[in-house]
Amino acid sequence: MHISEYGMDSQLSTEGDMYSFGILLLEMLTGIGPTDEMFKDGYNLHNYVKTAFPNNILEIVDATLLLEEQQRLRVI
Amino acid sequence: MYKGRLNSEERVVAVKVLNLQKKGAHKSFIAECNVFRNIRHRNLVKIITCCSSVDHKGNDFKAIVFEYMTNGSLEEWLHQNAEQQRTLKFEKRFEIVIGIASALQYLHNECEKPIVHCDLKPSNVLLDDDMVAHVSDFCLARLVSTIDGESNNQTSSMGIKGTKGYTPPGMYSLKLLL
Numbered sequence: 186m187h188i189s190e191y192g193m194d195s196q197l198s199t200e201g202d203m204y205s206f207g208i209l210l211l212e213m214l215t216g217i218g219p220t221d222e223m224f225k226d227g228y229n230l231h232n233y234v235k236t237a238f239p240n241n242i243l244e245i246v247d248a249t250l251l252l253e254e255q256q257r258l259r260v261i
Numbered sequence: 262m263y264k265g266r267l268n269s270e271e272r273v274v275a276v277k278v279l280n281l282q283k284k285g286a287h288k289s290f291i292a293e294c295n296v297f298r299n300i301r302h303r304n305l306v307k308i309i310t311c312c313s314s315v316d317h318k319g320n321d322f323k324a325i326v327f328e329y330m331t332n333g334s335l336e337e338w339l340h341q342n343a344e345q346q347r348t349l350k351f352e353k354r355f356e357i358v359i360g361i362a363s364a365l366q367y368l369h370n371e372c373e374k375p376i377v378h379c380d381l382k383p384s385n386v387l388l389d390d391d392m393v394a395h396v397s398d399f400c401l402a403r404l405v406s407t408i409d410g411e412s413n414n415q416t417s418s419m420g421i422k423g424t425k426g427y428t429p430p431g432m433y434s435l436k437l438l439l
Contacts, residue, residue: 198377198405199369204429205381206365212383213354216339219426230426249348 216247264329267309273329274309281321289400290323296376296399297325304364306330306387306397330395332388339383353392360394361386375405382427 211230212218219230237245263276279286290313297308309326316322332338335357338349349357361381368376378385379401387395401423 199365199375201423201429202365202369202378202381205378205423205427206361208427209361209381209383209386210358212339213335213358218340218383250351250354253348253350 214247214250215245216249265326275327275329277325277327279323279325281323286323290325292402293325293399295404296402300368300372300376302364302367304360304394304396305367306395327397328389330387330397331390332392334384335386335388335394336382336384338388357386357388357392357394361396364394364396377403377405379403380423380427382424 208219208230211234215230215234217223217230217233221230224230224233234245243251263278265274265276266272267274279290281287290311294311297311301307307328309328311323311325313321313323338347341347365378365381368378376399378396378399380398381396385396385398387397389395
C-alpha cells in the first residue's frame, strides 16, 4: 500500500476515519481492496458494490465466504 | 518493525524503530507517544514502552515497543497468497469489524480529547492469539481540540497524509506536497 503524496488543508475530523471504516467494511465483504488494479478511470469500490446491491450481491461477495456457506449446506 | 523478546518476562514484543532520516519522523514519534499516553482499550494495540536516546554511533535513536500480535495484520488475512490455507469466516469478520468500530467509538467519543486515527486500513489492524482486532499505527493520529469538528490552528495547518483509497476524496486537495 502506498502512502499518497497528496496533502490537505481541510479541517480534521472524525468523519475521515468513518470514511476509511466504510471502505474497510466493503473490503471485508468483497475481499477486494480500494487500490485493486481493476479500479481506474473513476471506477471504484463504491461503484463496484453499488451496481450489484441489492439484487446481485452474491456476485460481489468474497468467494471464500460463499465457499464456506456451500460446504455448510452440504453438511446439512 | 522488529520482533524481540523481553528477557525479564519471556515476553515477545514488536519494536518499531523510527527511521529518523525520514521527514517528519520526530513529529510522528511525538504524535504516537501523545496518543498512547492517555489511551487504553481492548481493541487498540498496547504500548509497553518508548525510547528516545542515542545509539552506539551517537546518532539519535527513537523506538516504540508494542505487544506482539501473533496473527499478523488483517491485510494478510484478506489478501493471502494461494499457498496459505487460512481464511476468515463470516462470523470472525463480523467480530473484527465490531472490534474496529468499538476502537473508533472509544477514540472519537470516549477519550478526554477526541483522537482521529487518520490512517485506518486493513494493514493497520492487527490480530492477537484469539483473533481479536487491535487498531495500530498512530503516527498520523491527531488530537482534536474541540468536539464539534473544529480543529485548532496547529492541527489544521499540518498536511495530513493518509493512504490512497482509504482517505475521503475531499482530502485529496489539488495541492501537491513536494
